[in-house]
Amino acid sequence: MPNDETFSISVRTAMDQTSPAPQSTVASQHMPGQQVKMSATDLNAYFGKTHALKHVSLQVPANRVLAIIGPSGCGKSTFLRCLNRMHEVAGGTLTGSVTLDGEEVLAYDPVVLRRRVGMVFQKANPFPTMSIFDNVAAGLRLNGVRDKHKLRETVERCLRQAALWDEVKDSLDKSGVSLSGGQQQRLCIARTLAVDPEVVLMDEPASALDPISTAKIEELIYSLKSNYTIVIVTHNMQQAARVSDITAFFYLGELIEVGETKKMFTTPEKKQTEDYITGRFG
Numbered sequence: 001m002p003n004d005e006t007f008s009i010s011v012r013t014a015m016d017q018t019s020p021a022p023q024s025t026v027a028s029q030h031m032p033g034q035q036v037k038m039s040a041t042d043l044n045a046y047f048g049k050t051h052a053l054k055h056v057s058l059q060v061p062a063n064r065v066l067a068i069i070g071p072s073g074c075g076k077s078t079f080l081r082c083l084n085r086m087h088e089v090a091g092g093t094l095t096g097s098v099t100l101d102g103e104e105v106l107a108y109d110p111v112v113l114r115r116r117v118g119m120v121f122q123k124a125n126p127f128p129t130m131s132i133f134d135n136v137a138a139g140l141r142l143n144g145v146r147d148k149h150k151l152r153e154t155v156e157r158c159l160r161q162a163a164l165w166d167e168v169k170d171s172l173d174k175s176g177v178s179l180s181g182g183q184q185q186r187l188c189i190a191r192t193l194a195v196d197p198e199v200v201l202m203d204e205p206a207s208a209l210d211p212i213s214t215a216k217i218e219e220l221i222y223s224l225k226s227n228y229t230i231v232i233v234t235h236n237m238q239q240a241a242r243v244s245d246i247t248a249f250f251y252l253g254e255l256i257e258v259g260e261t262k263k264m265f266t267t268p269e270k271k272q273t274e275d276y277i278t279g280r281f282g
């Protein structure tokens with residue numbers, strides 16, 4: 001269960017980093033009543049000497065969609081990977097704190113953590129030798145589920161949740177890679193949902209898809225938030241505006257501004273945010 005902490009966000013800008021006291025927060029938001037699912041505090045992430053994330057403090061509200069936007073190389077994917085300890089797998093190191101339900105993610109077994117904090121990647125990656133059914137059931141089987149009824153039930157539920165069931169229900173034995181790109185991405189989402197994650201991280205999940213498939217994925221993201229906490233990285237600002245409740249803008253490894261999506265796209269507080277969303281750079 002999410003903890004009861006009141007949801008609040010504080011941001012220090014690049015200029016603020018030179019001032020000593022954390023009280024130099026220049027933008028902060030309080031959203032009373034919102035539960036915090038995950039939280040990063042003074043997070044610094046490195047790839048060798050590359051300082052990819054700089055003093056990022058950002059809370060992920062439960063049962064909401066948080067969009068991370070910003071130009072290429074600003075640390076969006078790195079932030080996502082810090083949430084489920086994939087940053088270590090990518091060869092990086094970090095300092096600071098990342099918590100899930102108030103517990104440090106480093107205290108979790110990575111396998112258990114990644115079951116609770118699932119991930120969908122930019123490029124759909126169904127297991128190539130497996131059928132549609134087996135792709136969705138793979139995680140459950142890995143967790144020791146053998147009961148055929150339970151497997152069938154979960155596969156159907158997840159394919160329905162991923163808005164793919166009607167398209168594949170008569171061909172569950174076909175190879176997962178026989179599907180179109182958009183269908184493969186929804187299959188990967190179904191596979192992620194099958195192990196009952198609480199948080200779903202999505203790294204540019206629709207960037208390689210056609211507009212119809214993209215619309216399906218966006219509808220899906222929107223519908224999933226009543227049951228899941230979602231963090232989506234996107235370079236597509238219209239997409240962020242359509243699917244998210246909260247938007248965080250990163251630039252050069254720093255969190256510049258975060259707030260309610262509607263406000264971020266209409267009356268951002270920082271000039272850098274405004275310049276980015278109006279297309280002056282990026």
Ligand code: ADP
Nearest residue numbers: 047050052071072073074075076077078079090
């Ligand atoms: P974004 O998702 O916003 O495009 P990334 O998080 O991928 O940005 O990258 C942030 C910074 O970290 C960039 O400077 C990038 O070059 C660097 N970086 C990302 N992945 C690696 C890696 N595996 N090895 C070394 N540097 C990396």
